[in-house]
Amino acid sequence: MFGEICCCTLLYVLFSLVIIFPPQEAISSGITIENLMNFWLGSESHSFIYYQIKRTVVTLIGHCICYYLPGYVTTIFFLYPSLIEILNSSYHPWCVQIIAAVSLFPLFVTSFVVLSWRKGGWKNHPLAQTIALYISPEKSLLSLTEEINNECFRIDKVSSEINSISRIIATENWLIKITSYKIHLIALRDALLVIESTQEAPIIPNSTSPAQLISIRVTSLKDSVKGFTFKVNSSIWGDLEKKLVNPVVNTKHLVIHQTLADRFVAVFEEAVQKNPKVKLQTEQDSCIGCMGVKANIVLDRRCLTVNDKSSCRQCSCKPMWCLTCLGKWFAARQDPNETETWLSSNAPCPTCRSKFCLLDVFLIEE
Numbered sequence: 001m002f003g004e005i006c007c008c009t010l011l012y013v014l015f016s017l018v019i020i021f022p023p024q025e026a027i028s029s030g031i032t033i034e035n036l037m038n039f040w041l042g043s044e045s046h047s048f049i050y051y052q053i054k055r056t057v058v059t060l061i062g063h064c065i066c067y068y069l070p071g072y073v074t075t076i077f078f079l080y081p082s083l084i085e086i087l088n089s090s091y092h093p094w095c096v097q098i099i100a101a102v103s104l105f106p107l108f109v110t111s112f113v114v115l116s117w118r119k120g121g122w123k124n125h126p127l128a129q130t131i132a133l134y135i136s137p138e139k140s141l142l143s144l145t146e147e148i149n150n151e152c153f154r155i156d157k158v159s160s161e162i163n164s165i166s167r168i169i170a171t172e173n174w175l176i177k178i179t180s181y182k183i184h185l186i187a188l189r190d191a192l193l194v195i196e197s198t199q200e201a202p203i204i205p206n207s208t209s210p211a212q213l214i215s216i217r218v219t220s221l222k223d224s225v226k227g228f229t230f231k232v233n234s235s236i237w238g239d240l241e242k243k244l245v246n247p248v249v250n251t252k253h254l255v256i257h258q259t260l261a262d263r264f265v266a267v268f269e270e271a272v273q274k275n276p277k278v279k280l281q282t283e284q285d286s287c288i289g290c291m292g293v294k295a296n297i298v299l300d301r302r303c304l305t306v307n308d309k310s311s312c313r314q315c316s317c318k319p320m321w322c323l324t325c326l327g328k329w330f331a332a333r334q335d336p337n338e339t340e341t342w343l344s345s346n347a348p349c350p351t352c353r354s355k356f357c358l359l360d361v362f363l364i365e366e
Contacts, residue, residue, distance in 0.1 A: 005076065012075055016066040020180075022164050030267065049145045049150040052183050053125050057114050059180050064110045073103040087243065117352050121291040122342050127183045133224050134187060148174055148185075156291050158239045168230050172242040175218065177228050184228040190221040194249040196229070212257045235259045264334075264342055265327035271343065271358055272297075272323060277365040280319070289325030289350075296364045299349055303359040312346055313354040319364060320351060326361065 034041060037058045065071045075094070117125040119170040123132075123141075131144050137146070151171035158170040162177075169176040175191050177184040196215040219227040232240060234257050241248060243284040284294045299315035316357065321329070333347040346357040357363050 005080065007078065008079060012072055016071070019066050020063050023256060024164065027164060033059055037062075040258050042310050045153050047125065048149045049131070050122075052178065053117075053122050053127055054288070056181055056183065056317075057117070058125070061107075061110055061114065063180070066104055068162075073099060085304050088258050100223050107208050119202070127185065130183075130185050130225065133222065150174075152176075154291070158243055160235060161230055161238070168232060168240075172243070175243075177230050184218075184226070186218060186220045186225055186227070188243065188245045188274075190225065191244065192219050192221060192246055192249065193244065194219070195219070195252065195254055195256075197252075198234075198254050214254075214256060238262050242267070243361075260336070260339065261328060261331040264331045264339075265324060267343065268327035268330060268358070269323050272327075272361045272363060275359065275362050278362045279365050282318075286317050287322035287325055288320050289329070290322065293322045295321055296320040297323050298362050298364055299354075300362055301356065301360050303357050311355050313359055315349045315352060315354040315360070317349060317351045323361075323363065 014182055018026050019033065023220055026032060030036075034055055041051055041054050041058065060126070124126065128141070133142055133149070134144055145227055148171070148239055151174060152169060154171065156172075158166055159167060160169075161167045166177065166179045169178065170188070171189055175186050194217045196217050198215070199213050213231045214234055214237060215229065215231050217227065217229045237256055238259075278298055280298070284296065287295045289291055296319070298319050299317065301312050301314045303312050329350050330347045331342065334342045344359055347356045
């Protein structure tokens with residue numbers, strides 16, 4: 001029996017590690033606490049703050065059951081009921097009862113903490129208390145919560161998965177780090193980012209992204225808000241940096257690698273600046289790619305080749321994209337193995353699919 005119990009213990013430890021630190025295979029198969037409790041958690045996109053509050057509660061209780069003794073003791077006594085009699089007769093008449101009481105103690109403590117959070121409609125939850133630090137005469141706790149929910153729902157947010165149990169989100173006004181038990185939240189106007197170090201990440205085959213991880217420490221200008229640290233791939237660092245309000249501190253002068261696409265977009269924008277600008281009488285809408293700036297690009301075929309055999313076609317679409325988004329679209333449609341031909345190549349219009357080249361892209365004069 002001893003060998004069987006040891007084998008069962010090993011399997012239980014492995015199962016607990018999968019639940020607490022789920023690998024990508026487990027996440028893809030839906031073997032996570034969030035997926036199993038999805039019926040109660042609801043959708044993150046509908047109510048980000050309320051979802052995260054409930055997720056931390058479910059995760060804390062679930063991990064307490066798995067990691068501490070309740071789950072293990074229940075499993076062992078269920079599989080080997082004869083062990084109950086052996087323990088009571090060999091050690092103490094109440095041996096099993098004592099083991100059960102000790103194993104349930106962490107769960108009781110966790111339940112007490114959760115109940116204290118639950119009072120007042122989760123107003124005592126650490127996340128709600130962090131949001132409450134930003135209450136002002138103009139903004140209440142409810143309005144701040146709705147603001148964060150709306151910004152986390154927008155497509156222009158920057159989101160990066162740090163590992164299987166944590167990720168970072170940057171919205172228009174907030175920087176958020178999500179972990180298993182805690183959500184760190186700092187207003188971007190108060191966030192001061194310091195680059196601590198960089199390290200080479202495992203290289204992904206056939207990837208044009210740089211294999212570099214950046215370690216960043218975030219502190220808040222508001223003393224009552226706690227800071228945090230996180231790591232982010234340099235491939236999205238450019239997008240994250242655009243969201244920031246305060247300059248990034250890089251006292252160690254660390255070099256951050258840009259992606260191939262980022263470098264191309266910079267050259268693409270510089271080349272388009274040399275093309276003539278056009279005037280339009282109508283007012284431009286926001287770029288449908290980023291929704292952050294006005295659409296400032298018009299496509300008009302003006303390239304000419306020998307015998308006019310260019311594959312470019314006239315585009316009749318109204319301005320719908322900004323220069324940066326169009327550059328990213330252009331880069332994404334190129335062959336990563338032939339980077340030297342990118343500037344001289346063409347790409348389909350994001351809207352009508354008419355082919356265009358660099359010479360057909362014109363900035364709208366303000």
